[in-house]
Amino acid sequence: MESHIRRFLNNLSFASIAIATLILIFLFLQTPQTCIPQNSPSKPHLKFPKSSCDSTPRELVSIDKKNKRLWSSNDWKKKLSSFINFFQSIRNLGLLHNHTKFICVSAGAGPEVMALSHMGVHDVTGVELIDSPPLVSRVDPHNLPFFDHVFDLAFTAHLALALFPSRFVSKMERVVRPKWCEVAKLFADAGVICIASVISPYRRDRDACRAILPDGYFIEMFMDVPFEVCEARDAKGLYKLARAGKIKV
Known part of the structure; x- marks a missing residue:
């Protein structure tokens, strides 16, 4: 490339950079005509903004x-x-x-x-x-x-x-602490038979439910259901956890 062409391109680049810089500074200093005038007060209004030009700052409200x-x-x-x-x-x-x-x-x-x-x-x-x-x-x-x-x-x-x-x-x-039988006890105290589904993988929880009622008032019913059916109906996944050894009764 000829030296005079190279000098011309360099001068053109410098001139473009200078013009772009001046335009950028001008844009920073110039307030758009569509926005709030320069002579307006710092808080010209306290209404809900309808456009990007309504630049009312939001006041910081304390928690109290x-x-x-x-x-x-x-x-x-x-x-x-x-x-x-x-x-x-x-x-x-x-x-x-x-x-x-x-x-x-x-x-x-x-x-x-x-x-x-x-x-x-x-x-x-x-x-x-x-x-x-x-x-x-x-x-x-x-x-x-x-x-x-x-x-x-x-x-x-x-x-x-x-x-x-x-x-x-x-x-x-x-x-929550297991208290399945608390409501059932209220019905029993009122003379009403209440059927409660006491489901817990821990023996201490089941024993605590039995201890709430006096002897003879807690009747345990055994349902002869295959193990596979119980596991298929287990929404909480307790059988799966027991198989994995993560639950010890």
């Missing part, structure tokens, strides 16, 4: 202010009253006490947690995918990070919205 606004709404008060009435019915059955260790799964903003606290329940844990302090902590309801049998009661009002309902329920069952 947010909760105060939420808890004073009529919708929150209705939910709170509804949950209090529901939990009171459980308390009337003798299943809920002030010392009950309670977990609310998929609790949303936590109206059920507040309802239990207002009723005097001291140990209430609320969990949800999105935390809502101080009532609800951020935890995946499908993967509860708690040890087995650490809670007395578990509650959820949003099972229908669960992505995997069976896994959702199995996690709740895992963290």
